[in-house]
Amino acid sequence: MTAAVEPEVGRARRRKEDARLITGATRWTDNIRLPGMLHLAVLRSPVAHARITSVDTTEAVRLPGVLEVLTGADLAAEQGSLPCAWPITEDMLAPPAPSIAVDEVNFAGEVVAAVVARTPEEAQDALAAIDVDYEDLPVVLDLTAAVADGADLVHPDLGTNKSATWVFDSAEAGTGGDATAAIAEAEVVVERTFRQQRLIPAFMEPRSVVVDPGPDSATLWSATQVPHILRWMLSAVLGIPEHKLRVIAPDVGGGFGGKLQVTPEEVLTLLVARRLGKPVKWTESRTESMLSGHHGRDQLQRITVAARRDGTVTGLKVDLLADMGAYLRLITPGVPILGAFMYNAIYKFPAYRFTCTNVFTNKVPTDAYRGAGRPEATFAIERIMDELAAELGVDPLELRRRNWIRHDEFPFTTVAGLTYDTGDYEAATARAVELFGYDELRAEQARRRADHDTVQLGIGVSTYTEMCGLAPSRVLGALRYGAGGWEHAAIRVLPTGKVELITGTSPHGQGHVTAWSQIVADRLGVPFEDVEVLHGDTRVAHRGMDSYGSRSLAVGGTAVVLAADKVLAKARTVAAHLMECSPDDVEFTAGTFAVRGTATSMSLGEVVVAAHVAHNLPDGVEPGLDAEATFDPDNFSYPHGTHLCAVEVDTETGRVVIRSYVCVDDVGKVVNPMIVEGQVHGGLAQGIAQALFEEAVHDEGGTLTTATLADYLLPSAVDLPWFTTDRTETPADTNPLGVKGVGEAGTIASTPAVVNAVVDALRHLGVRDVEMPCTPMRVWKALRGGAA
Amino acid sequence: MIPAAFDYTAPSTVDEAVRALVAGGEDAKAIAGGQSLLPVLRLRLAAPTLVVDLSRLTELAGVHDDGDSLLIGALTTHHEVQRDPHVREHAALLRLATDTVADPQIRHRGTLGGALAHADPAGDLLAPVLALDAVLRCTGPAGTREVPAAEFFTDYFTTALEPGELLTHVRVPKLTGWGARYEKFSRVAQAWSIVAVAAAVKVVDGVVEQARVALTNMGPTPVRARGVEEALTGEPATAEAIRAAAARAAEGTDPVTDGNADAEYRTHLARVLTERAVTAAVSDA
């Protein structure tokens, strides 16, 4: 009989999709060439805030190959307003968000004209021939200045730069005490203001859109991570009947939240293609991408902790100013709110108050970027825990120990109202400390301090948890989010026993094709190779909520399990009928149905054929074994971990070099350890990059001065340390796979670990903070300021 | 990122190339490795109507031993400079600086001549060429002339090359047996220098007999740190002497403030990096 087969789940399977992704032998959107296809290029405003007084297109339309030059006025009637799905408060202010500016521009990079030409080159040439006159308006860039009395206004019609104020208070919510009182009564209070600089998602594949308007229904290909949301929103914004619009996300080269959007360019490409009745393509350049794709972070965080002398935290207060940019895009206002639930992190704080004011500025809108709200929260709390430890003179790990939720206290309902199902912070921390050589490094640090070494050593601690598996639909509803958080999967069992799995998630580099195949292979007892995973095409995967928020496995993977279980249940009924026994007597192992206690058995393949030909099915059983399932989680999942970072800071130049980095993550059960490892590495790189390298910088006129990859510094492998990674495994209780999500963990945890290490290296020299990114110059200046 | 349209020609001799450039006038541009020119064209910071490709000028490729000096063809790629045994032996400073340029892909296409003609003040090959007292051979409609490095770099992205003139060779006097170091400071490995220091020293019996020091990105052109050289020459090669000399590194410089660093920090870096570069060069000697 069948030998015991090694389960697929847990194996470090090479990713099925990599050969085509890495060689480029696939249909990236920009590779698509349709017969008669035209090319769209857009002209972008060089100024951040101005009235458009005229747009002269007469030269441009005369150029060779140019079919049409469109201005905001031409499209004003049909373009609608770009959607915002997350009105966080009832009275949130949201200005109309045009895809192409009509009479005013509100950020540098906003579209002001569009050219359709026969070739991309001709379209590009024509842009230079368009003449736009601008009448400058005052530019609002700084968050604090924007909310001051008498500030210049981004949208004078709104009468204020404040879009909304969102408050959570544990005393009011009944989840804890009064934070303000706790601070007033505290033995120790530490308050800090941290700046989350603006970041650019910088996905590898630039955005691209192709639209075939078709004779009676349109197809839109886009390098998006949200084809389902996109179809829904485009039909809502433009009034195109949803069933007349098919959206396809072919292979997509990264997103990090940057492609979780309904973009002006998607709207414009669709409008123009329909107008001309011809297929049209738009592909951005890297600089366009950096200027006009949404940015991430950009918050000013004032955080206050109250504590007893023994280190027990008694209250936490957070005041945020969050930069929305000029408009509210898909989930712009909700990003800081996602963080609201995470400031209390892994701790048993008894009282918490959070206030966030969302602010308009003349910059490109912010929106989701890897971690979306949670990295910001984790940074602030983990930074201030180190500050509190320094204030109290206790070891930062010990301070955390005194406040964290112990493993025997789960499930634990936090002061922010979430119920953490499982976790073991003690285990992850113990393992991290061991791998890191914590005590030896502390000893070396003491030596270097005593020797006045020009190179100082710093140790940074970061413990974290995050809410993943977005999201229980009811919770989203309570937060006023405009959609649900469920996920869908369908399984088609083909007559030859091969399986097509249709998922509503939309992978853009994560490896769903491989991981989902592993899950199905185990559940149905079919070979890994026999599973084809289909995704990203609304005509194939008709239901889905797409990929973001570390949701795909915890929610989408669970839908896969449920669909597979339905297939099996039906197959069991058919097998029992054919083997003339009760379904309860049928055992299923490794692809074989056997009658318990007998030698009678049937393979899944035989059952598949029987179900398919339908010659002999039980009464009332439909032919075929296909099944589908939709899963809506009851709770989030809560991965956690402990990251430890050692840096060497050259006090003469200010340069920070990461000497060692250890992370121990608990992401629950692991489907494919290699994929998990890859996600951790990539996440660490991005989180470290926020700490040390990346920053979107604007000049005082609001022009982005970091609009190429020569100016916006992404680290490469040589700039990063060798990572020591390990895992503890506390399965999640909230889904049958026991998985928690890993897409954002590294990004969330690493930024505070690095900055804590930098400050730790220099604290004895008087440094208490270094603004991110901790560039050599900033570190050097902090040292000079600190020592003075 | 699509360049404006241009005509293209790929002559096979220097004379033909010069003629093509002269005929094209202001609207013509030579292209060697394209690693600096193509980004400029793609960002449409320039829109020449004629691009003259130098890649077929095989007479300008490679490194030749020419007695007291090395004669390096302008089209020699960074990669070839890195690998060349003559350069390794007689112009170690140039090799060390070339090692820090960009990444392997770019070093396989970019050329020494292109880097010098482009004259980016943050470029890493200008200061070494200046420190080594190299002479640049140029050929144009008026014939061939030799320009000392000290006179070649005249301003930001500007050289002594006349319209229609090509840089054909770089003559580098041999500094055999000298110690060398190129100390580059950049934020990530692939980035341009915020500041860098090129140092070469001849040490005899523990005494610095000769020193050459030049700075990258401390002004519109590379700067020779004459004060440092003076202070080192004839002194024992000790840490104190080097530190004292390095204190003079910023003399005569005019650093900019930009997104990476302000002038004050650059001035500070120049001193720190000079001390490190000279110290390393001394121990290499």
Ligand SMILES: Cc1cc2nc3c(=O)[nH]c(=O)nc-3n(C[C@H](O)[C@H](O)[C@H](O)COP(=O)(O)OP(=O)(O)OC[C@H]3O[C@@H](n4cnc5c(N)ncnc54)[C@H](O)[C@@H]3O)c2cc1C
């Ligand atoms: C991502 C990136 C990173 C880089 N990082 C660095 C770095 O860290 N340090 C560094 O030093 N450089 C760096 N470079 C630049 C690189 O060194 C280029 O190779 C060099 O600057 C130009 O050489 P080229 O042969 O490509 O010149 P091209 O781009 O072909 O030409 C540059 C200019 O020189 C002119 N020109 C070229 N050859 C001649 C000639 N023989 N006579 C007259 N005029 C000529 C051209 O007309 C043009 O104006 C980087 C480049 C890139 C793309």
